[in-house]
Amino acid sequence: xxxxxxxxxxxxxxxxxxxxxxxxxxxxxxxxxxxxxxSVDGEQKxxxxxxxxxxxxxxxxxxxxxxxxxxxxxxxxxxxxAVQELFPGTQVTIGPIIENGFYYDFAxxxxxxxxxxxxxxxxxxxxxxxxxxxxREVWSRDKAISHFKDKGEIYKAEIIESIPQGEDVSxxxxxxxxxxxxGPHLSSTGKIGKYFKLTKVSGAYWRGDSNNEMLQxxxxxxxxxQKDLDDYLKRIEEAxxxxxRKLGKExxxxxxxxxxxxxxxxxxxxxKLFQKLVAYMRNRQDNAGYKEVNTPEILDRSxxxxxxxxxxxxxxxxxxxxxxxxxxxxxxxxxxxxxEVFNQGLKSYRDxxxxxxxxxxxxxxEPSGALHGLLRVRAFTQDDAHIxxxxxxxxxxxxxxxxxxxxxxxxLGFEKVILKYADRPEIRVGDDKVWDKAxxxxxxxxxxxxxxxxxxxxxxxxxxxxxxxxxxxxIGRDWQCGTLQVDLNLPGRLDASFVDKDGAKKVPVMLHxxxxxxxxxxxxILIEHYAGKFPFWIAPLQVIVIPISEDFDDYAKKVNRKINxxxxxxxxxxxxxxxxxxxxxxxxxxxxxxxxxxxKEVDSNSVTxxxxxxxxxxxxxxxLFLKTFSALNKASSN
RNA sequence: GCCCUUGUAGCUCAGCUGGUAGAGCAAUUGAUUUGUAAUCAAUAGGUCCGCGGUUCGACUCCGUGCGGGGGCACCA
Numbered sequence: 045x046x047x048x049x050x051x052x053x054x055x056x057x058x059x060x061x062x063x064x065x066x067x068x069x070x071x072x073x074x075x076x077x078x079x080x081x082x083s084v085d086g087e088q089k090x091x092x093x094x095x096x097x098x099x100x101x102x103x104x105x106x107x108x109x110x111x112x113x114x115x116x117x118x119x120x121x122x123x124x125x126a127v128q129e130l131f132p133g134t135q136v137t138i139g140p141i142i143e144n145g146f147y148y149d150f151a152x153x154x155x156x157x158x159x160x161x162x163x164x165x166x167x168x169x170x171x172x173x174x175x176x177x178x179x180r181e182v183w184s185r186d187k188a189i190s191h192f193k194d195k196g197e198i199y200k201a202e203i204i205e206s207i208p209q210g211e212d213v214s215x216x217x218x219x220x221x222x223x224x225x226x227g228p229h230l231s232s233t234g235k236i237g238k239y240f241k242l243t244k245v246s247g248a249y250w251r252g253d254s255n256n257e258m259l260q261x262x263x264x265x266x267x268x269x270q271k272d273l274d275d276y277l278k279r280i281e282e283a284x285x286x287x288x289r290k291l292g293k294e295x296x297x298x299x300x301x302x303x304x305x306x307x308x309x310x311x312x313x314x315x316k317l318f319q320k321l322v323a324y325m326r327n328r329q330d331n332a333g334y335k336e337v338n339t340p341e342i343l344d345r346s347x348x349x350x351x352x353x354x355x356x357x358x359x360x361x362x363x364x365x366x367x368x369x370x371x372x373x374x375x376x377x378x379x380x381x382x383x384e385v386f387n388q389g390l391k392s393y394r395d396x397x398x399x400x401x402x403x404x405x406x407x408x409x410e411p412s413g414a415l416h417g418l419l420r421v422r423a424f425t426q427d428d429a430h431i432x433x434x435x436x437x438x439x440x441x442x443x444x445x446x447x448x449x450x451x452x453x454x455x456l457g458f459e460k461v462i463l464k465y466a467d468r469p470e471i472r473v474g475d476d477k478v479w480d481k482a483x484x485x486x487x488x489x490x491x492x493x494x495x496x497x498x499x500x501x502x503x504x505x506x507x508x509x510x511x512x513x514x515x516x517x518x519i520g521r522d523w524q525c526g527t528l529q530v531d532l533n534l535p536g537r538l539d540a541s542f543v544d545k546d547g548a549k550k551v552p553v554m555l556h557x558x559x560x561x562x563x564x565x566x567x568x569i570l571i572e573h574y575a576g577k578f579p580f581w582i583a584p585l586q587v588i589v590i591p592i593s594e595d596f597d598d599y600a601k602k603v604n605r606k607i608n609x610x611x612x613x614x615x616x617x618x619x620x621x622x623x624x625x626x627x628x629x630x631x632x633x634x635x636x637x638x639x640x641x642x643x644k645e646v647d648s649n650s651v652t653x654x655x656x657x658x659x660x661x662x663x664x665x666x667x668l669f670l671k672t673f674s675a676l677n678k679a680s681s682n
Numbered sequence: 683g684c685c686c687u688u689g690u691a692g693c694u695c696a697g698c699u700g701g702u703a704g705a706g707c708a709a710u711u712g713a714u715u716u717g718u719a720a721u722c723a724a725u726a727g728g729u730c731c732g733c734g735g736u737u738c739g740a741c742u743c744c745g746u747g748c749g750g751g752g753g754c755a756c757c758a
Contacts, residue, residue: 147753155686246753247685254755258685261753289751293693302731302749357758376758411683411756412749420757505758593715620714621721628719642717654718661718 049100065231068103078105080235081114081228090180091221103202106268113141118229118236119168119266120146125221126167127262128161136223137199137250137417144266144276149248153253156260161242168240175234176219180227188213190225199250200224214632225339239273240266273412288571289417295576295633297584298418306415306422308564316584316613318425318563322403323450324582325427325560331584332448334401334429339381341405345371351537352378362407378404379531379556382430386552391542396552397433397441403563404428418568425563431555432540435481438530441555442489442511449526449559450493453515457573459514462496464524466503473507474532482530482553483509507533513559517573525566529556576634577656581677587614588630591621591649592642600641602653603666607639610674614639631656637673 047057064082068075068091082089083102088110095101104111120139127150129135150156156164177649178203183191185207192200204213204224216225218233230236242264250256261318267273284290292298297314300307310318324337330406342364348354353361353376362374375381382400391398405425414420433441446463453461465487468479486509490497497511504510513526532556560566570578580586587607591600598617604616617626623640630638639651644663651669653662664672 157686185735244752245686248754249684252755254684258754260685263753299749305749353758360756360758408758413683413685413754414756415750590718592717595715622714622716623718624716625720626718631719638718644717652717659718 046095047098048095049098051100051102061094061096064089064095064101067095067101071103078107078112078575079103080105080230083110087218088228090178091231093228093285112268114228114230115268116141116146116266117241118233120148121216121218121223121225121229121266121465122171122233122236123148123242123262123264124150124223125171126164127217128165128221129171130167133196135197138203145243145263147248147261147263149250149259149261151250151257151259156245156262158245161262163243164360165240165242169238171218172233172236172238174219175232177232178229179217180229181215181217181222181433183215185209185213186212188215192224206254219301226271226623232494236266237268239268239270241273241277279519283521283572286519286572286575287417288568291469291571291576292418297571300417303607304423305313305412306410306420308418308421308423313584314567317567317578317582320582320584321560321567324425324455326403327447328452329401329429330426332399332444334399335587336401336403337382337385338402339378339385339404340375341407342372342374343381345373347380347384348373351534353377353380360408360410362409374407375404376406376408378402378406378426378428379430379534379554380538382428383535383540383554386430386432386535386540387538391552393434393542393544396542397437399429399431400429401429404663418564418571421562421564424565426558427560427563428556428558431557432535432542432552433555434544434550435478435485435553438482438485438553438555439488439492442486442528442530443492445528445555445557446489446493446495446511449513449528450495452559453513453525457579458515458517462498462514462516462522463490463493464498464500464512464514465490465509466500466505466512467509469502469504469506472504478532479509482532482669486511486528486530505531515569517569518575519570523569525561525569526559527557527561531556557641568627578634578636580636580673583634583636584613585615585635586612587637587639588626588635589614589616589639589641590623590626590630591616591618592640596641596643596646599646603639603641606666606670610670611677612670612673627654639669 045057045059046061047055049055050071056067065076065079067082068079079091081104082091083104084095085099086091104114106112106115120141124136124139128136131152133152135151137149137151140145158677185204188204189201190254194202203525207213213224214227215222216227216229242262244263246263247258248261248262250259265276267275267276292314295313296311297317297423298308300558301309329336338635345354348361354373357376361376364372364374366372382402385400386398403425405423407423410420410422415422431441467483472479490511497674508530512524514522514524516522535554540552542552544550589600589604589607591597600616600618604614607614615632619626627638634656636656638654640654641651645651648665650663650665653664653669
């Protein structure tokens with residue numbers, strides 16, 4: 045006589061035990077049609093699980109995340125089943141759901157090809173048409189191990205071996221085909237629907253460990269309707285259109301080449317963009333009390349040995365040998381250099397907090413497979429700073445940095461920022477009491493920022509806790525940019541000290557912070573965020589002046605000169621093309637403003653403005669134009 | 683670094699099973715002088731990523747190196 049409590053608070057009593065499907069039927073016919081899985085007292089179950097006792101039940105449909113997740117999970121199973129039908133001898137391993145889809149890892153000698161994906165998809169549709177019922181069996185761990193070993197599924201057997209002795213495992217059958225699985229699953233393969241697509245195939249290490257053999261991973265996406273699938277594929281397409289590597293080439297901003305993989309060749313326009321961001325940041329930092337310095341790119345090996353980098357990060361460092369046989373390292377970080385600057389002259393507590401900043405170009409030898417356009421490079425420029433302060437000043441400094449960061453992101457069009465706070469790792473240096481202090485000071489600053497934050501336990505740096513600033517772009521993707529770290533280690537290692545009020549020498553705390561992080565990476569993100577359509581003040585080429593015909597070339601040249609001398613970057617297009625052609629060309633290259641000059645404009649000493657992505661025409665007196673737009677340039681760099 | 687994949691004109695790409703390369707756009711020149719998203723025509727452009735091999739002959743097949751792309755691992 046189970047009494048079932050529903051999410052809306054209603055209780056239903058039944059004379060006999062019954063399945064989730066029967067419960068759904070009792071609630072409504074339409075629900076029973078849409079029902080995919082359920083939860084019983086918060087635990088997810090198959091719909092044909094028999095409910096015997098009183099409990100709380102919630103039925104999930106494709107409108108619930110739990111429902112869509114199950115569809116993806118089932119699609120992963122069917123992928124594995126299809127692969128094994130098509131390619132006998134292929135071993136299955138794991139096939140979890142991920143954001144927007146799933147993947148399944150297989151062990152097979154021959155690589156899967158793109159055509160194989162089509163074949164697999166067709167086979168999957170066939171399996172779904174067979175509408176095979178799902179059944180669940182519970183086996184003993186040992187039976188499962190020997191069963192999968194006999195089948196030649198050594199990876200599956202290995203997974204089960206890692207389950208504790210004596211525990212039972214559940215096996216799900218879709219017809220004959222079966223897999224170890226926790227479940228739950230849809231009641232038959234027909235329930236999956238055909239709104240899925242296998243998207244790519246790649247390599248992946250067994251158990252995520254690069255010491256292990258490499259498996260083949262098939263990625264797929266799966267949804268509950270054709271529309272959702274189409275929308276998803278469209279979103280992917282949109283993201284591809286914004287790819288900064290594609291736009292960087294089209295807009296002539298930068299390029300890469302074989303001679304220096306992972307290092308940017310900035311072209312005139314890209315470098316202009318870069319310099320505009322540097323100028324902006326320099327201005328903001330000057331106003332925030334930072335002192336800009338510049339330190340050597342090449343420093344003797346002994347310094348890196350002392351700082352600990354040589355031992356711990358040597359694999360990522362470029363080194364150079366000079367004719368006198370000395371070994372120098374090309375800096376991968378600016379901190380040791382900044383400590384050297386701090387160490388010049390005696391520092392008093394009155395000098396603190398001392399904020400040393402540098403647009404420092406660093407080199408890190410990244411694994412070749414990690415390189416990715418501007419987003420992951422081997423040579424990049426940090427808007428780096430190190431704040432030397434006392435323990436008591438940590439919280440306030442952290443809060444000031446956080447506010448500065450948010451303000452700057454806002455200026456650049458990023459409204460939504462979240463924080464990731466990481467505390468002490470297992471392997472660390474320093475006294476636990478000092479860690480307590482550092483962590484609480486930083487966490488206090490995080491809370492005071494009132495931003496959404498997550499805690500990454502044990503993910504801090506070995507020298508102190510850290511916060512990472514993650515911003516969300518125009519199409520909802522998250523990018524980690526800025527970082528703020530409390531360092532209780534390096535200053536001591538490199539003999540930094542200050543004289544405190546009581547006359548005693550003390551070691552300062554050092555805060556590492558970068559706001560853009562890497563200028564190169566930030567520009568990549570900026571390009572994708574704006575899809576190349578930069579706001580006027582950062583656009584590397586802001587204006588093109590277009591004469592209607594040759595008769596107005598002189599006027600257009602004059603306008604162009606005036607604009608340039610007012611600090612606006614502009615070019616005049618005197619090519620022998622008609623107006624339509626030029627408007628099309630410059631619109632496609634994403635120039636914010638086009639100024640059209642013809643008889644009307646000459647007569648009234650004005651320009652006609654066409655803004656990017658509009659077809660409105662605005663006539664403006666030339667002097668007013670200069671005033672308005674040079675003010676716009678200055679407004680955002682105060 | 684590992685797996686898969688890929689490298690042809692400035693750009694985007696075509697080139698079937700081996701017989702030394704083509705298109706569109708861009709560029710140049712000429713005509714046209716244009717009022718808000720492609721005017722017409724002509725001309726010029728290539729060590730087919732590098733190195734080796736097979737072959738009478740290689741852009742094409744094989745090996746190898748380098749680079750790009752998708753992932754995995756890495757990201758101090």
